[in-house]
Amino acid sequence: MAVRNNRLSAEEYQQHFSDIHPPFETRDAALVEANRCLFCYDAPCTKSCPTSINVPKFIKQITTDNLKGSAYTIFSSNIMGGGCAKVCPVEKLCEGACVYNLMEEEPISIARLQRYATERAIREKWPLFERKPSIGKKVAVIGAGPAGLSCAHALSREGIDVTIYEKESKGGGLMTYGIAAYKVTPQFCQEEVDYITSIGGIDIRYNTAFGKDISLDELQQQYDAVYLAFGVGLARQLYIPGEQLDGVVDAISFIYDIRNSGFPTVPVGDHVAVIGMGMTAIDAATQAKRLGAKEVTLVYRRTQQEMPCTEAEMNIALLDGCKIIWLAAPTEILGEDGKVAQLVCNIVKLEDATGGRRQPVITDEQIILPVDMVIKAAGQMPFEQLVHSHQLNNDHGKISTTSNGVTSIAGIFAGGDCVNGGKEVVDAVQAGKNGAKAILEYLQNGNNEEKR
Amino acid sequence: MADISANFLGIKSPNPFWLASAPPTDKKLNVLRAFEAGWGGVVWKTLGSQIKNVSSRYSSVDYNGSRVMGFNNIELISDRPLDINLKEIAECVRLFPDRAMIVSLMADNNRNSWHELIKKVEDTGAHGLELNFGCPHGMTERGMGAAVGQDPEIAARVVEWVMEAATTPVITKLTPNVHSVVPTGRAAVNAGTNALSLINTIQSVTGVDLDTFVPNPNVGGQSTFGGYCGPAVKPIALKMLTTISQDPVTAKVPISGIGGISTWKDAAEFMLLGATTVQVCTAAMRYGFRIVEDLCDGLNNWMDEKGFKTIDDFIGRSITTLTNWEELDINYHIIAKINQDKCIHCGLCYISCEDGSHQAINLSYGNPYNTYTVKDEECVGCNLCKLVCPVDNCITMEEHRKGDEYLNWKEFQRRGLPLNDH
Numbered sequence: 001m002a003v004r005n006n007r008l009s010a011e012e013y014q015q016h017f018s019d020i021h022p023p024f025e026t027r028d029a030a031l032v033e034a035n036r037c038l039f040c041y042d043a044p045c046t047k048s049c050p051t052s053i054n055v056p057k058f059i060k061q062i063t064t065d066n067l068k069g070s071a072y073t074i075f076s077s078n079i080m081g082g083g084c085a086k087v088c089p090v091e092k093l094c095e096g097a098c099v100y101n102l103m104e105e106e107p108i109s110i111a112r113l114q115r116y117a118t119e120r121a122i123r124e125k126w127p128l129f130e131r132k133p134s135i136g137k138k139v140a141v142i143g144a145g146p147a148g149l150s151c152a153h154a155l156s157r158e159g160i161d162v163t164i165y166e167k168e169s170k171g172g173g174l175m176t177y178g179i180a181a182y183k184v185t186p187q188f189c190q191e192e193v194d195y196i197t198s199i200g201g202i203d204i205r206y207n208t209a210f211g212k213d214i215s216l217d218e219l220q221q222q223y224d225a226v227y228l229a230f231g232v233g234l235a236r237q238l239y240i241p242g243e244q245l246d247g248v249v250d251a252i253s254f255i256y257d258i259r260n261s262g263f264p265t266v267p268v269g270d271h272v273a274v275i276g277m278g279m280t281a282i283d284a285a286t287q288a289k290r291l292g293a294k295e296v297t298l299v300y301r302r303t304q305q306e307m308p309c310t311e312a313e314m315n316i317a318l319l320d321g322c323k324i325i326w327l328a329a330p331t332e333i334l335g336e337d338g339k340v341a342q343l344v345c346n347i348v349k350l351e352d353a354t355g356g357r358r359q360p361v362i363t364d365e366q367i368i369l370p371v372d373m374v375i376k377a378a379g380q381m382p383f384e385q386l387v388h389s390h391q392l393n394n395d396h397g398k399i400s401t402t403s404n405g406v407t408s409i410a411g412i413f414a415g416g417d418c419v420n421g422g423k424e425v426v427d428a429v430q431a432g433k434n435g436a437k438a439i440l441e442y443l444q445n446g447n448n449e450e451k452r
Numbered sequence: 453m454a455d456i457s458a459n460f461l462g463i464k465s466p467n468p469f470w471l472a473s474a475p476p477t478d479k480k481l482n483v484l485r486a487f488e489a490g491w492g493g494v495v496w497k498t499l500g501s502q503i504k505n506v507s508s509r510y511s512s513v514d515y516n517g518s519r520v521m522g523f524n525n526i527e528l529i530s531d532r533p534l535d536i537n538l539k540e541i542a543e544c545v546r547l548f549p550d551r552a553m554i555v556s557l558m559a560d561n562n563r564n565s566w567h568e569l570i571k572k573v574e575d576t577g578a579h580g581l582e583l584n585f586g587c588p589h590g591m592t593e594r595g596m597g598a599a600v601g602q603d604p605e606i607a608a609r610v611v612e613w614v615m616e617a618a619t620t621p622v623i624t625k626l627t628p629n630v631h632s633v634v635p636t637g638r639a640a641v642n643a644g645t646n647a648l649s650l651i652n653t654i655q656s657v658t659g660v661d662l663d664t665f666v667p668n669p670n671v672g673g674q675s676t677f678g679g680y681c682g683p684a685v686k687p688i689a690l691k692m693l694t695t696i697s698q699d700p701v702t703a704k705v706p707i708s709g710i711g712g713i714s715t716w717k718d719a720a721e722f723m724l725l726g727a728t729t730v731q732v733c734t735a736a737m738r739y740g741f742r743i744v745e746d747l748c749d750g751l752n753n754w755m756d757e758k759g760f761k762t763i764d765d766f767i768g769r770s771i772t773t774l775t776n777w778e779e780l781d782i783n784y785h786i787i788a789k790i791n792q793d794k795c796i797h798c799g800l801c802y803i804s805c806e807d808g809s810h811q812a813i814n815l816s817y818g819n820p821y822n823t824y825t826v827k828d829e830e831c832v833g834c835n836l837c838k839l840v841c842p843v844d845n846c847i848t849m850e851e852h853r854k855g856d857e858y859l860n861w862k863e864f865q866r867r868g869l870p871l872n873d874h
Contacts, residue, residue, distance in 0.1 A: 038798050040797075040798040041798070041800060041803035042815070042817075
């Protein structure tokens with residue numbers, strides 16, 4: 001048993017990490033699907049999209065060969081509509097609300113149609129948005145992730161000069177560093193960031209960390225407003241014995257390394273346990289398998305009913321050959337010579353409670369998994385210290401704001417994961433739009449009183 | 453099993469489905485295959501002076517992803533030599549004596565030409581003749597086709613010439629490119645035609661290519677008005693058929709119905725409005741001769757279900773239900789009802805009623821699903837919501853009469869009853 005890198009050939013890496021989303025091969029194929037759309041009024045799909053993309057409209061525009069109009073409809077609501085069409089849990093959002101579900105029919109493949117319209121726009125660099133002439137106002141955005149880019153784009157359209165400070169060397173945030181590469185390829189992430197910034201008026205300063213390379217004081221002096229969108233980042237600890245052993249990694253860093261360093265350089269074990277059943281757990285498990293792990297087991301202390309990931313996500317893991325152990329709570333990691341050797345889990349039973357919902361109860365019964373690598377995907381924590389040090393009102397490190405991203409400090413706005421604690425990309429995009437709206441209002445009136 | 457055989461002026465066919473005069477019926481090879489497939493009869497593609505065709509010839513109208521909802525052609529009458537056509541017709545009649553063989557004719561515009569052509573065609577053993585007074589393109593410029601059908605006097609004269617020579621039943625095919633088909637229909641009947649058929653194709657431009665700016669079909673950078681047919685024209689054909697079925701003069705002769713018939717249901721509708729046989733073209737051009745199987749099968753099953761033993765049991769049955777507007781019962785009132793268990797909350801009923809009709813549907817916002825209910829007092833019973841609803845029987849129209857008695861507009865006016873006050 002060994003944790004090692006470079007397990008596969010170049011072709012195998014290429015194959016394992018290429019885009020899993022099937023495109024429509026032809027215009028005809030897209031039209032067949034697009035023409036199924038009923039063109040609902042006040043459509044449930046639109047209402048289920050955090051960015052309120054006018055789904056029936058963009059699909060109708062595909063049917064009339066108005067692909068530019070279709071892409072504009074998507075991007076004007078969600079500038080990351082290309083990436084969201086790849087990473088959104090659509091079965092919980094637009095496609096889950098499609099009225100066809102109520103007819104026991106397959107919902108419209110909204111995400112796939114959205115990719116059809118947006119990929120062409122991104123690939124062919126359609127200039128769909130025009131920036132108004134500069135109005136001489138400057139805004140700093142912290143973080144070139146979905147919230148930051150969305151806010152920056154919305155501001156730039158209104159003639160604001162935006163500078164984004166990004167601690168990494170590439171934009172896209174979690175899109176680029178925190179999601180499985182087969183869902184959004186590195187090349188796509190780059191193209192998406194380039195497409196968003198092609199409007200002009202957005203200057204991204206890479207490798208510049210907030211609170212280290214640049215301070216809030218400096219920003220407040222140099223800019224008319226500041227938008228904080230630095231996300232979350234710290235992996236939640238399990239607080240069980242053995243967590244410090246060689247071979248225990250957290251999913252965030254594991255995925256970051258895959259996205260940042262290249263597939264062959266990332267070490268993976270023969271027998272890998274992944275703890276958790278969220279999207280990140282799935283992305284870690286599937287990519288561990290795709291990096292060449294012989295056996296990958298997802299361990300979750302509840303059941304499929306409670307799992308945070310979607311069924312579609314779980315199915316990717318199952319199709320990749322990952323195993324799932326339900327109702328098992330990791331209690332200890334045992335090592336040999338300082339390296340991971342076993343994961344000890346206690347079996348959990350769901351017991352009827354008086355309230356009706358069954359409660360998990362840890363039993364004495366144990367299972368022991370012989371593993372050489374443990375990937376922890378127990379969630380992410382906000383940058384609590386960073387938030388505290390800036391005297392921003394917060395809730396356990398999550399910045400407190402109004403619904404429009406107005407913080408406790410005048411001229412400072414915030415949105416995305418650093419406010420909500422970690423939601424979907426599409427939520428961050430909407431937060432960025434809301435933030436931009438509040439910033440524009442602030443720049444115009446000098447305050448956000450009426451929204452406070 | 454019902455008997456679906458047809459007897460049209462003594463011309464018998466095992467079913468009422470004939471292939472209309474068109475490319476599928478222009479040669480022995482095709483006609484024999486059509487008969488093998490089960491078609492009851494054919495109207496052989498129009499014979500006359502030999503002509504020359506161009507390329508391309510067809511164009512179509514697609515709608516919401518459905519192709520060839522409407523179809524357009526600029527082909528002329530048969531471009532094959534007359535003697536070959538005649539020889540092949542004779543062979544087809546000999547090989548399939550139980551099928552109807554009608555030959556479509558369009559002679560040059562003089563008595564002798566018609567007499568000569570009829571003589572030659574009848575020598576083949578064909579069972580009947582159909583006069584092409586309808587072709588809207590190419591031949592009209594030469595004073596034939598629709599140029600004849602659009603002028604009752606000319607039509608009557610040609611029918612008279614034909615009747616002087618014909619010994620087999622004569623069907624006059626009417627053009628729809630007129631204000632009303634009845635004048636020409638009457639003229640033809642008065643001149644002695646034994647039957648009528650309708651409709652021929654409707655003059656059309658199916659569309660303009662948005663890259664070349666040339667309308668379809670493109671013939672070397674130009675186009676010309678074509679003849680429109682296919683499913684899109686069925687409602688127009690049914691209306692014209694009804695006017696012929698209702699007119700006291702034209703109603704005296706049997707009718708062969710034509711115009712967008714693609715299924716047994718279409719055929720049954722034509723027959724209910726007075727057609728004894730029906731002619732099919734576009735659907736066969738699109739899908740091939742094999743469609744006749746379901747035409748026969750579907751009609752037969754429907755007849756069994758309705759208790760019809762022969763097609764005569766229902767031909768013309770719906771004619772009298774089409775009346776003038778002022779005969780309609782003003783007291784008849786229906787109100788839409790939305791079945792909430794079936795509703796999928798698409799909102800199409802709401803927006804069509806709100807923007808397109810009488811603002812009679814109430815929207816109660818929900819997330820993500822709204823609830824739609826009918827405002828009974830506002831509903832005029834127009835059917836629009838029911839028509840656009842994607843779920844079968846989700847919206848039904850329920851009868852809520854305004855009064856017990858039958859009351860038409862004439863009587864309504866006579867009594868001086870009040871009009872709407874809003």
